[in-house]
Amino acid sequence: MAAKSEQTRQLVADVALKMFREVGFEKTTMRAIAQEAGISVGNAYYYFASKDELVQELYIQVQDEHAVVAAQALKNVQDLAGRLKAVLHTGIDVMAPYHQFGSDFIATAIRPSSPVNPFGEASTAAREASLAIFRSAVEGSSPAVAKKLRGDLPELLWLAYMGVALFWVYDQSEGQRRTRKLIDGAAPLVARGLSLAKIPGVSKVFDDVLGLVRNVKEDA
């Protein structure tokens, strides 16, 4: 049966993620994973070309969970600030079990060659899924976001989310209290800042920001 192969793959992934959570990234050596799974090191490499790919597995799983939890949390919130908070808080929630290992994760993810790099090709699917969450947060909000912002905003918010994640990694306060505080403070501010787009002088600056973003983006 073809299921046998998939079974081994799943076993490796499960053992690896469990060890990531319980003993951290560095202590989760490929040898330790193999031993815990009762297979050889080479066999683990047959399914995952590198330790990075195991991290990618984790990344995908976390994103999937975020999508589910965020969608649930968005159900009962209308205003943009609240919706932003919901998405960001749930994002932190699903990552929480991996906080101690967050910095290793980010160090892995940040190199362009890594399959886990959130900007890279290998994680297009996961990034799209994550973007979709922010798109839903923006589109479903009422009062509605200014039309001209609606297109680019989700991507910018996603970018800001990457920043929040980075902050969270460095956050050593208990339970990452400071990150929660940052989210609670920043979300209403963003919403309020965006509502300024109506003011003529401000509107122009907004236009230029969007112009710059598009300009720098398309020229990739």
Add this chain to the structure above:
Amino acid sequence: MAAKSEQTRQLVADVALKMFREVGFEKTTMRAIAQEAGISVGNAYYYFASKDELVQELYIQVQDEHAVVAAQALKNVQDLAGRLKAVLHTGIDVMAPYHQFGSDFIATAIRPSSPVNPFGEASTAAREASLAIFRSAVEGSSPAVAKKLRGDLPELLWLAYMGVALFWVYDQSEGQRRTRKLIDGAAPLVARGLSLAKIPGVSKVFDDVLGLVRNVKEDA
């Protein structure tokens, strides 16, 4: 003579930085450095406790050079947008020779345990030097920046600079053209955005942003 010791240390650093530039980070193994320098591996470790510390050496040198070049470039520019451009462009200039290895550098720098981490304790001096550049850019500008912003702005700009550096690392356009474009577009925007602080409705949002920054910061 005590100079002999310092000489070996300098030799290791010089060889390492040269190899970083010429063959990249990964190919610059500790063994290769030692061989090129004509010493043993263990001896290199006598002076640098880890490969990370050699990266730190590079970081410090780049920052020092940035301070010099930026100060020069700031001499003939008055307006904030121009001064920001000057600081950012010179920053990219001094990093340029290391672009190919930038991602490894960032991956190293981003883990909290690393001595090179720009937010960490081990690089307090280098960070202060970098912050001083931005402080000088803000303070020397005319027309002057709104008083209430002057205190926190340098730090925020420095943070933005970290973002620009990150963008630069990922920038694969020839000569990192896109990063230059980003700087040229963003600097005037920031300056113009700040000038909006006078508008009543906007002013309040600014106050809240500053309040949030301070709140999240002091609670470290």
Add this chain to the structure above:
DNA sequence: ACTCAATCTTGAACACGTTCAAAACATCTC
């Protein structure tokens, strides 16, 4: 039942960053 190709599994081997006991060298004290 037998073959043979595809798939899966193994464990030894490689280069890497890092450590450390011991050797070599330098400097000071008498």
Add this chain to the structure above:
DNA sequence: GAGATGTTTTGAACGTGTTCAAGATTGAGT
């Protein structure tokens, strides 16, 4: 100078991620 004390240097060794030739297992076709 001889010995003692501190500084510098060595190279073998460890554990890591990763590779790969070789062996074991599976499954389809006859």
